[in-house]
Each structure stands twice: as structure tokens, then as C-alpha cells.
Amino acid sequence: MKHLTIIFPQAHSNYSTIACIAGIFEMFTAANAYCREAGKKDLFTVELAGVSKSETLYGGMFIVQPQINISSISKTDLIVIPSSVPFYQNTGQENELLMEWMRKQYKSGADIASMCSGAFMLASSGLLDGRSCSTHWAHADAFRQQFPKVNLQTDQLITDEKGIYTNGGAYSFLNLMIYLVEKYYDRQTAIYCSKIFQIEVDRNSQSAFSIFTGQKLHGDVMVEQAQIYIENKLHEKLSVEDLSANFAIGRRNFDRRFIKATGNTPVEYATRVKIESAKKALETSRKTINEVMYEVGYSDVKAFREVFKKNTGISPLEYRNKYNKEAGGNTR
Known part of the structure; x- marks a missing residue:
């Protein structure tokens, strides 16, 4: 035995x-x-x-x-x-x-x-x-x-x-x-x-x-400012070049410091912030999936669905039906 x-x-x-x-x-x-x-x-x-x-x-x-x-x-x-x-x-x-x-x-x-x-x-x-x-x-x-x-x-x-x-x-x-x-x-x-x-x-x-909150206990002030900047620009499509330029730092050095501090690349971080915002909207509002998609900076339904599923394991529609009973009948 x-x-x-x-x-x-x-x-x-x-x-x-x-x-x-x-x-x-x-x-x-x-x-x-x-x-x-x-x-x-x-x-x-x-x-x-x-x-x-x-x-x-x-x-x-x-x-x-x-x-x-x-x-x-x-x-x-x-x-x-x-x-x-x-x-x-x-x-x-x-x-x-x-x-x-x-x-x-x-x-x-x-x-x-x-x-x-x-x-x-x-x-x-x-x-x-x-x-x-x-x-x-x-x-x-x-x-x-x-x-x-x-x-x-x-x-x-x-x-x-x-x-x-x-x-x-x-x-x-x-x-x-x-x-x-x-x-x-x-x-x-x-x-x-x-x-x-x-x-x-x-x-x-x-x-x-999971609930994505973003790692901010790292002590890198520049990266924390970049995180806040990303979180306040949900509706925009940000490029790493623009981000690094905004903080007067080279692209490669910016990437390296961001990954070391947060465990995510800047692009991954921005995506996770957007998806977390979309999740909250799908949980608490009666907005359509398209409305939520536009609010977090996506314009292509297929791309939004794929990114959402990659991060949550289920589609936006499945997620809303699972966590929002009031909006469950709205299929768009």
C-alpha cells in the first residue's frame, strides 16, 4: 500500500x-x-x-x-x-x-x-x-x-x-x-x-x-508611472515607442525595466489592463459586447474575442452570461 x-x-x-x-x-x-x-x-x-x-x-x-x-x-x-x-x-x-x-x-x-x-x-x-x-x-x-x-x-x-x-x-x-x-x-x-x-x-x-491588479510593489518609480499612464489610456492603442519616448528612455531599456518590475511586457500589461476593464463592464453593466470592446480600445470583434479568450479561457459572451444575469439575454 x-x-x-x-x-x-x-x-x-x-x-x-x-x-x-x-x-x-x-x-x-x-x-x-x-x-x-x-x-x-x-x-x-x-x-x-x-x-x-x-x-x-x-x-x-x-x-x-x-x-x-x-x-x-x-x-x-x-x-x-x-x-x-x-x-x-x-x-x-x-x-x-x-x-x-x-x-x-x-x-x-x-x-x-x-x-x-x-x-x-x-x-x-x-x-x-x-x-x-x-x-x-x-x-x-x-x-x-x-x-x-x-x-x-x-x-x-x-x-x-x-x-x-x-x-x-x-x-x-x-x-x-x-x-x-x-x-x-x-x-x-x-x-x-x-x-x-x-x-x-x-x-x-x-x-x-483571476483579477488583474498589476504588480506595483517593485520600487521602480518610472515603471510605476508608466503603468499608471497605461491604465489611464484604456481607449487608446499605445505603442511601446511612444511610451518609452514619453518617459525619455530608450525602447530596449524601457522593455527590460518594465518586464523586470512587472513580469509582463508593456504590450502584455496594456492588454491585461484592457481585458480586466472589459471583464468588469461585462459583469456589472448592460452594455453590448461591441460597446465594451470599443471602450477598451478595440475595433475588431474577432481580435477582441481572441484576446479576451486567451486571457480568461472563455469568450466575452460566455463570460457575461456566467457573471451577469441581468445582461444574459443580450447576445451582442
């Missing part, structure tokens, strides 16, 4: 941590039960492990008690890091014990999966350096600043690279659970679990749920 270890993140736990722990136990219990119904043996045993005996959360509302100390587990097959309050390197001896244990287990062949902001713990171990990763879109700027060696892909719901899995925000951890069930059990077991828990299978993007 394989062994699954859920890491308890100690003082960094929150409501989502508890939800993730419960969800993992319930999902793998159901998968094992499905195996037994088919005349097979349970595939996984699941344990919650930490470095303390228990922790009381939210004024005594919850008491989380790890079943085993992490040091007592010499070999595991799958480690799952639940969502937690994002934390960084050098935050205490207990975290370093977790980091060292995870590195040792991965080197010995264990797979590791992180859920939502659990990616901060995984990245702190160094195991994500040079690899792709996803996390909650709300934490993207802080994550990029803290872990520049990690290839953050916040549009991706799930990443899978060399035995390390990560996923996007909040309760999308359930999609990762379905993915892991299929990976370790089989497709039919995953479909069964998706039906029992009513979770979509094969969902691969969190773009439709």
Missing part, C-alpha cells in the same frame, strides 16, 4: 488549511472504497503529519492534531502541502525541519503536491527552482518577488513537472485531487470521485477567476 503524507503547516494554518486536509482525506477514502467495490485493495493510507502534537485555531473553534510526527516517517510516496498563510524562508526551526524532510523524501522518490498558497512552503524548500508552479492569483506578485527562480504560471490550474504538482487558488484544490486520483488510481476512479463530489474533470485554467 502506498503512503500519503499531509503536511500540517503549524502556525501558518487558516480556514483553507482545514478544508484541504478534510478534502484530501475524504477524496482518497472514496477512491479506496471504489477500489474495494471492484475487488481491489486500498491503494493509499493517508496520515496528517507535523512537528507539534496539536494546534488550536480560531479561538478554539478547531483543534488540529497531527497523527504522527514528521520525523517518524522514514518513507512516503506522496506529500501534499495544504493551503496556508503564505510564509517565506527562515521563519523558524519547525519550518526548516519540514523543508529538510520534504527535500529528503523527494530525493528518495516521493512526489509532492501543493495546494493554493501551499506553494510558498514548497518554494521555500528550493524544490521549485527552475520549475513551473501555480498558486492563487492574489498571491502572484508576492510569490514572484520572493521566488524569482520559479516559473510562476498563475493562469494554469494545475502544473505537473518531474513529480511535483501545484495548483491554483482556494477550493480549486479539489481539481488537483481529481487529477492525482487519476494519476495514481485510474481514469474511471477519477470520474467516479468527480461525480460523487461534483467536481469538473479536466479543468485546466483559473484565468476566468
Whole structure:
């Protein structure tokens, strides 16, 4: 039988941590039960492990008690890091014990999966350096600043690279659970679990749920001024040449500083600002799609639709029908 270890993140736990722990136990219990119904043996045993005996959360509302100390587990097959309050390197001896244990287990062949902001713990171990990763879109700027060696892909719901899995925000951890069930059990077991828990299978993007706010914590005053300039010129088609000239800086140097500060090229940034504005209009107004398109500086319906879908995963019409009930009957 394989062994699954859920890491308890100690003082960094929150409501989502508890939800993730419960969800993992319930999902793998159901998968094992499905195996037994088919005349097979349970595939996984699941344990919650930490470095303390228990922790009381939210004024005594919850008491989380790890079943085993992490040091007592010499070999595991799958480690799952639940969502937690994002934390960084050098935050205490207990975290370093977790980091060292995870590195040792991965080197010995264990797979590791992180859920939502659990990616901060995984990245702190160094195991994500040079690899792709996803996390909650709300934490993207802080994550990029803290872990520049990690290839953050916040549009991706799930990443899978060399035995390390990560996923996007909040309760999308359930999609990762379905993915892991299929990976370790089989497709039919995953479909069964998706039906029992009513979770979509094969969902691969969190773009439709993200809110683009623009990274402004970088400290580059010129770039921040350029960002504000772009955000105030939604209706215009801006060229990088004009932007760089406006700030009296060469095009190549402007590009380099902008990408370093924001993680986007100036063109990408302008596009994301425009699409975010279009999303808000589609969510809250009864304007037609064409009206919204013109307001954010597009004149070609096909081009607008393609850019919108690239950034959100769905078409403008699908987006409006999903988030704006009042405007749902307006098909233009």
C-alpha cells in the first residue's frame, strides 16, 4: 500500500488549511472504497503529519492534531502541502525541519503536491527552482518577488513537472485531487470521485477567476508611472515607442525595466489592463459586447474575442452570461 503524507503547516494554518486536509482525506477514502467495490485493495493510507502534537485555531473553534510526527516517517510516496498563510524562508526551526524532510523524501522518490498558497512552503524548500508552479492569483506578485527562480504560471490550474504538482487558488484544490486520483488510481476512479463530489474533470485554467491588479510593489518609480499612464489610456492603442519616448528612455531599456518590475511586457500589461476593464463592464453593466470592446480600445470583434479568450479561457459572451444575469439575454 502506498503512503500519503499531509503536511500540517503549524502556525501558518487558516480556514483553507482545514478544508484541504478534510478534502484530501475524504477524496482518497472514496477512491479506496471504489477500489474495494471492484475487488481491489486500498491503494493509499493517508496520515496528517507535523512537528507539534496539536494546534488550536480560531479561538478554539478547531483543534488540529497531527497523527504522527514528521520525523517518524522514514518513507512516503506522496506529500501534499495544504493551503496556508503564505510564509517565506527562515521563519523558524519547525519550518526548516519540514523543508529538510520534504527535500529528503523527494530525493528518495516521493512526489509532492501543493495546494493554493501551499506553494510558498514548497518554494521555500528550493524544490521549485527552475520549475513551473501555480498558486492563487492574489498571491502572484508576492510569490514572484520572493521566488524569482520559479516559473510562476498563475493562469494554469494545475502544473505537473518531474513529480511535483501545484495548483491554483482556494477550493480549486479539489481539481488537483481529481487529477492525482487519476494519476495514481485510474481514469474511471477519477470520474467516479468527480461525480460523487461534483467536481469538473479536466479543468485546466483559473484565468476566468483571476483579477488583474498589476504588480506595483517593485520600487521602480518610472515603471510605476508608466503603468499608471497605461491604465489611464484604456481607449487608446499605445505603442511601446511612444511610451518609452514619453518617459525619455530608450525602447530596449524601457522593455527590460518594465518586464523586470512587472513580469509582463508593456504590450502584455496594456492588454491585461484592457481585458480586466472589459471583464468588469461585462459583469456589472448592460452594455453590448461591441460597446465594451470599443471602450477598451478595440475595433475588431474577432481580435477582441481572441484576446479576451486567451486571457480568461472563455469568450466575452460566455463570460457575461456566467457573471451577469441581468445582461444574459443580450447576445451582442
